[in-house]
Amino acid sequence: MHSIETKNITKLFGRITALDNVSIQVNEGEIYGFIGLNGAGKTTLIRILLGMIRADSGNAYLFGKKLSSDFNLWNNIGYSVETPHAYPDLSVTDNLKVYYQLRHMKNPTLIDNIIDQLHLGNYADTKAKHLSLGNSQRLGLAKALMHRPKLLILDEPINGLDPEGIIEVRELLKELSFNGATVFLSSHILDEISKVANRIAIIHQGKLIEELTTEELTDKLIRKILIQTRDNRAAVQVLKEANHTAVLEDNGEIALTNSRAVENPENISELLVEKGLPPKQLYLFTEDLEMFFLRMIKYNNP
Amino acid sequence: MNSLIKALKAEIIKNKNSNITWITFAAFALAPVMGGIFMLILRDSNDLAKTSTLSAKMEFMNVAANWDSYLNILSQAVGVGGIIVFGFIAAWIFGREYSENTIKDLLALPISMAKISNAKFIVYIFWTIGLAFFNLLTGLIIGLLLHLPTSNDFLVSAHLSNYFITAILTILISMPTAFFAVWQKGYLAPLGFMALTLVFSQIIAATGYGYYFPWSIPGLYSGAGGEYKLQLDALSYGILILTSMAGYFSTIVYYRFSRKNILPNFKRKRQE
Numbered sequence: 001m002h003s004i005e006t007k008n009i010t011k012l013f014g015r016i017t018a019l020d021n022v023s024i025q026v027n028e029g030e031i032y033g034f035i036g037l038n039g040a041g042k043t044t045l046i047r048i049l050l051g052m053i054r055a056d057s058g059n060a061y062l063f064g065k066k067l068s069s070d071f072n073l074w075n076n077i078g079y080s081v082e083t084p085h086a087y088p089d090l091s092v093t094d095n096l097k098v099y100y101q102l103r104h105m106k107n108p109t110l111i112d113n114i115i116d117q118l119h120l121g122n123y124a125d126t127k128a129k130h131l132s133l134g135n136s137q138r139l140g141l142a143k144a145l146m147h148r149p150k151l152l153i154l155d156e157p158i159n160g161l162d163p164e165g166i167i168e169v170r171e172l173l174k175e176l177s178f179n180g181a182t183v184f185l186s187s188h189i190l191d192e193i194s195k196v197a198n199r200i201a202i203i204h205q206g207k208l209i210e211e212l213t214t215e216e217l218t219d220k221l222i223r224k225i226l227i228q229t230r231d232n233r234a235a236v237q238v239l240k241e242a243n244h245t246a247v248l249e250d251n252g253e254i255a256l257t258n259s260r261a262v263e264n265p266e267n268i269s270e271l272l273v274e275k276g277l278p279p280k281q282l283y284l285f286t287e288d289l290e291m292f293f294l295r296m297i298k299y300n301n302p
Numbered sequence: 303m304n305s306l307i308k309a310l311k312a313e314i315i316k317n318k319n320s321n322i323t324w325i326t327f328a329a330f331a332l333a334p335v336m337g338g339i340f341m342l343i344l345r346d347s348n349d350l351a352k353t354s355t356l357s358a359k360m361e362f363m364n365v366a367a368n369w370d371s372y373l374n375i376l377s378q379a380v381g382v383g384g385i386i387v388f389g390f391i392a393a394w395i396f397g398r399e400y401s402e403n404t405i406k407d408l409l410a411l412p413i414s415m416a417k418i419s420n421a422k423f424i425v426y427i428f429w430t431i432g433l434a435f436f437n438l439l440t441g442l443i444i445g446l447l448l449h450l451p452t453s454n455d456f457l458v459s460a461h462l463s464n465y466f467i468t469a470i471l472t473i474l475i476s477m478p479t480a481f482f483a484v485w486q487k488g489y490l491a492p493l494g495f496m497a498l499t500l501v502f503s504q505i506i507a508a509t510g511y512g513y514y515f516p517w518s519i520p521g522l523y524s525g526a527g528g529e530y531k532l533q534l535d536a537l538s539y540g541i542l543i544l545t546s547m548a549g550y551f552s553t554i555v556y557y558r559f560s561r562k563n564i565l566p567n568f569k570r571k572r573q574e
Binding site: 050051052072074075077079081082083085086087088089090091094097098099101102103104127143 | 304305308309311312315316318319320321402403404406407408409410411412413418
């Protein structure tokens with residue numbers, strides 16, 4: 001059973017197609033990274049998944065159940081959508097108490113536990129309107145996590161967090177996933193997604209343009225050896241004669257993309273030394289998610 | 303029932319530290335205080351205020367410095383001023399979720415929006431009834447401090463029944479304000495609606511047709527319109543109750559529809 005499944009979801013806002021036949025499947029226990037530029041359709045899909053807006057066509061399923069008026073598994077879901085907001089005149093604890101009541105919870109220690117877990121202890125009695133952006137984000141996460149949901153839907157959860165907070169949230173998400181929870185994570189901070197997600201989907205202009213596992217992503221990322229010598233043109237010639245796919249890039253560096261070179265860079269170094277062109281610089285370059293993402297977008301939007 | 307109690311507890315927590323609660327009590331206390339000042343002015347023949355236009359007006363309105371007049375002022379304050387204060391409370395309770403951007407956190411919960419809405423109406427009713435009692439209690443204290451006399455035909459039960467029926471009518475007719483808060487997602491529309499109804503209630507009451515305009519009825523019942531009170535009949539109260547119920551049910555229905563996946567989507571059904 002998939003924790004989340006959408007079938008051909010389409011959503012229009014006037015003439016703008018926010019989502020165009022988006023079909024995804026999120027497996028139980030995985031961290032699913034949903035990435036896209038601002039306005040790509042990430043939040044629209046999340047709002048549909050939470051019943052906040054309707055799709056114009058297509059269906060969404062959570063835990064195998066179609067989203068409809070009969071859907072009653074909301075206590076298995078924790079969520080934080082866009083900028084987290086709270087009741088400004090209520091303290092952190094009172095804000096959590098509101099959702100404790102509305103979620104029909106029966107274990108008051110859950111409030112203290114989540115406050116401790118998200119390091120909000122010093123702010124437990126602080127009114128929400130006096131919290132920093134980072135702590136407001138923590139409060140939003142606390143609301144989403146307090147009831148220990150099986151599915152967590154988070155929209156840009158690390159916005160406004162300091163580096164320490166980002167690491168804490170990352171570890172928390174990994175721990176939740178380890179304990180069986182499914183995490184659906186939307187973000188435009190790609191580096192962070194690449195650190196936690198098991199699977200990544202790229203959405204652009206409302207269309208799902210790529211969906212791949214971390215392993216598939218690793219295979220698709222461009223890897224190349226970049227070299228600088230005293231005479232790069234001569235070195236390219238030498239490398240080509242040795243059946244390497246060597247090209248001189250715009251910045252003057254030699255790029256080798258064939259797997260024989262990428263897997264054994266020391267052989268390249270030896271070859272160039274033998275030919276009297278010892279490398280001044282030789283390193284293995286691996287494309288990161290941000291570059292891959294931009295490449296995919298460029299490919300789909302020439 | 304359990305869900306409703308949980309929703310009610312959540313609403314009580316939400317209002318715990320709210321300054322608005324105390325502001326409404328302070329605003330409502332102005333009526334008995336001002337009424338007390340009128341009584342003072344009218345009572346003392348040597349008072350300079352006796353010569354003021356206010357004093358002349360009060361005498362013209364047949365207001366004397368006694369319990370009858372004072373309790374009538376309190377009733378009229380509830381019937382007319384209550385439209386403003388009670389409407390403001392309804393606007394606040396329902397509009398805050400939009401103004402504070404917390405509505406999205408209420409949409410995917412294991413509790414229906416109808417229950418949350420009902421809990422809000424219960425808070426509204428207790429809050430406004432509390433204000434009505436507070437207004438009366440403050441008035442009684444001020445009246446006792448002023449040693450107001452009673453008239454020959456003074457009947458406390460008649461005054462209390464007039465006061466509380468006026469309060470109930472005002473509480474009922476301010477409920478539709480909540481619909482404007484959820485429809486327009488904030489405070490401005492309900493406050494505008496409230497101001498509009500207040501203006502119209504005065505104009506229509508002055509033309510003599512207030513007995514069929516629901517927002518004029520509490521004021522007329524309180525005695526603010528003098529003999530126009532006699533025009534009120536079963537149809538007047540029926541119109542007021544129907545308007546109130548329409549406001550209540552439309553608020554519940556519209557609030558429920560905030561959770562969009564329960565909306566009947568004919569377009570989607572056709573495509574399926």
